Amino acid sequence: MIRRLWSPYDGQPMIIVDNLTRCFASGGKSLVAVDRLSFSVKEGEVYGLLGPNGAGKTTTLRMILGLLQPTSGDASVDGFRVSQFPDEVKRRIGLVSASAGLYQWLSPREMLLFFADLYSIEPAVARERLESLVDLLDLRRFLDQRCSTLSTGQKQRVTLARALMHDPPIMLLDEPTRGLDVVGTHVIFEYIGHLRSMGKSVVVSTHRLDEASQICDRLGLLHRGTLRHEGTFAELQQVTGCVTLFEMFLQLMNQPSLMSNSLTGGLSG
């Protein structure tokens, strides 16, 4: 039988990332995308993983979900080691990714019920949950249209509903606002608010600093695969002496050891 490291009710974090490292072979060159990264996310907490493009945010989320094999280190989700119980981990996580697509020839209803089936949800439960998500995300109008006919905003809402069909206790949001307009971004904010009210643990990766300080309980500043600062927004302000997240970022990138980084010029100039 499956053995958990701990029971979910003994106050342990929902996600523990322990020394995760991932190297990519890039045509002979080895690139360290994530470098001995460790952090944890408590139950009901919204954790923001911040960093510029290429900082390793997406790679980290994929390793937590078990889609990518870490080069070394491991993560645990709700007491299950990702390396040992990939399916138990997947069962407990909902993934929202900006690059996710929909099945063009299926309707949102068919697609959502298909995913419920993939997560072994009983048909009756799945239909019930579909109804509540339809109300929550206002999908009624296009529920039986083909996905290919939907607008960007409608597609986004279907993707958000898809991640919740199996009612996972943990949500991973990978750049959820990328490519969205003001309305779309607002939907995401409301969605995260809903997740928080449901008591779910959420990890949001983003490079949009303005939104992160509003919605996250705790923030992790990621740069070149390592965690540079971690804490609540107030804590970060105290540690770095900066008022805004943007200033913290500039400071992070202007650290003497990183002067050679070409990104520095681009961002500060």
Next chain:
Amino acid sequence: MSHEPCTSRHLGPLASMRWWRMTLKELREILRDRRTILTLIGMPLLIYPLLGVTFQKLLVSQAANKSKIEYRIALVSQRDSRVFRDLFQKSAILRAKQEGALDLPRQEPAGTVDDPIWTFLESRDKSATVDVDHFVANRSADVGVRLKSGGEEGPWEFELTYRSASLFSLDARRAIEDRLRTINDYVVLERLHEQDPSFVMPLGLTLKSVVPTDAGSSFSMATLIPLILILMTVTGAVYPAIDLTAGERERGTLEALISAPVPRHELLFAKYLAVLAVAMLTAIANLTSMVITAYSNGMEQLLFGSGGVSFRMLILILGLLIVFAGFFAAVILILTSFARSFKEAQAYLIPVMLVSLAPGVLCLLPGIEMTAWMSVTPLVNIVILARDVFDGRAQPIWVVATLLSTVLYSAVALALAAKIFGTDAVLYGSEGSWADLIRRPTLSRPAASLSQAMACLAVLFPAFLVLSGVPGRLMGEWVAGRLIGNAIITIVLFAVMPLALARWSSIDLSDGFRLRGATIASFLAATILGLSLWPFAIELARFQTNSLEQSDAIKELFERVSASLNAIPLPAKLLALALIPAVCEELFFRGYLQSAFRSGMSTSLAVILSSCLFGLFHVIATLSFERFAPTCFLGLVLGWVCYRTGSVLPGMVLHTIHNSLIILMQAFVKELAAMGIGTEADQHVPTSWLVGAGLAITLAIGILFSNAQGKQDVAATSLIGDNSPAAPGA
């Protein structure tokens, strides 16, 4: 907090039938696309009637000539006609007597070559003379007859007019000559008998007609059916296979699919069933359209053999189609699962299509018969079996062997596809700056990637197919020239090309080609193996081709240049046929290919796969399927030696010695025959030799096992990811 719904994993029958619901979803997705319906089902419904009409037109114009042979004979005058027709009638009676028939010939001529219809054209006017030359020239008649001289009782002298450019006119003339000669012969014989009653003609002829045993009475269109069968299955399977794997990745739905707690093989199996279903749907649409077209055009006997279309035959065809489509869908899924985009998938599939067409064309050739080895050669077996089923000469044992092996291959292919499908390399391989496929890498890497090896193969395979025929065409009978040409092709394709590609992509030559030193013990073992493998190779070759006069292991190197090879000096032969192929092939198959394969799969699978390709290339080079088993066997040994020693050099030594020995045996065939080792089919290698060779092989294997260098190779070929330097300061 709701943990409970997420742990609802044991749903019994509900979960176990999920693969079926997944398949339905995939099918729904494919079939809602109207383009799919149009190309896969609409097209055949349109194409066959169109083809049928064209085909029928062609046949009708030919059949009009062929069904009844009628010779039209123009005669100058009514008198000429009377004399000629009298003689003709007489000759008919004489002929019937000669053939032993007592009655007069049938009234109704059959209209065949032996019994044509004769039509006599003469003027109604008694005194008129007809210009028969003119009628023959303008094709109103086939032969013109003019009585040049002769009274009522003969002798007569006829002049026959014909068109020398027309085969038909020529045939008519010959037929008349034959008929008239009968009378001459008869009279001569009569006279001779009068002189000498005991006279007998020096030779007699009896004619006996038999029906050919191979393909019915004539060329059967049934031989074309397997080709059509392949094409329709391929067209049916390709599009959905790409769409459901590479297409899913391209559209961004694969990640969500892989994020679900469903085993990847279950996902792939559902896709496989959907692809199979669409392929079968296409096949059924094609078959239906084909049968209806054939039936309405009255061509079903031509297409489906003398029995016409029967229910039993349709069931058989559908059964074969399912097996064939099952195999094909699995193979295609390997490639499309590997691909990261629609375009890439198409690029991978083109070589496969070319290869799969080859057996279809092959079974059109006369004299190709099902053998044990053909029945287990993928694609070839099913195509030949399909042809045999149509001809009604399929043997149960080959049916079983073919079906079993094909199902087995399908399962292996499916397992392979499931292994590749949705792995992180495929899922994220082309993302960001990590896997920039076009940019030339700057730092050295241990081995070629799997995709690069596939790309190399995709170029090499057609190049090899095309080029291997060139020396023969260019050099003609000049054997030395052909040897040089083949050697150059071998060097360019198997050594220069992979080396250049590896250099371009900064692959470390010593790692990527296993071009590095080995212990003396390794070379010793390789030498022993090279000296002792041949009796088994010969026995293996003989085992499969009892009927061939020469052992295939010996034919191996001589297929293309066997004639007058003896004129080439032995050292040159050894260089061109032993050393150069051995070195180049080792470099490519064991060095490049096997290393590349090992970066993406287990060692044993890499060895097996590269050996199979090694065998396949030799099959193509010599155009004999019997080459597959002995070459594969050699490839497995060489692959293992390369793995154990960590270097291709011992393998090169082994391969060179093995090839050289076989050439030497060819050169000293007489001397060997005296020792009881012959190339004749019934001559086995003496048991004592086999035992000795077996002992030597055991010794070599023992040496290799105790050789510590094998371990070194294991470390060097582990996954690239594991190989990368540890994180700084780790």
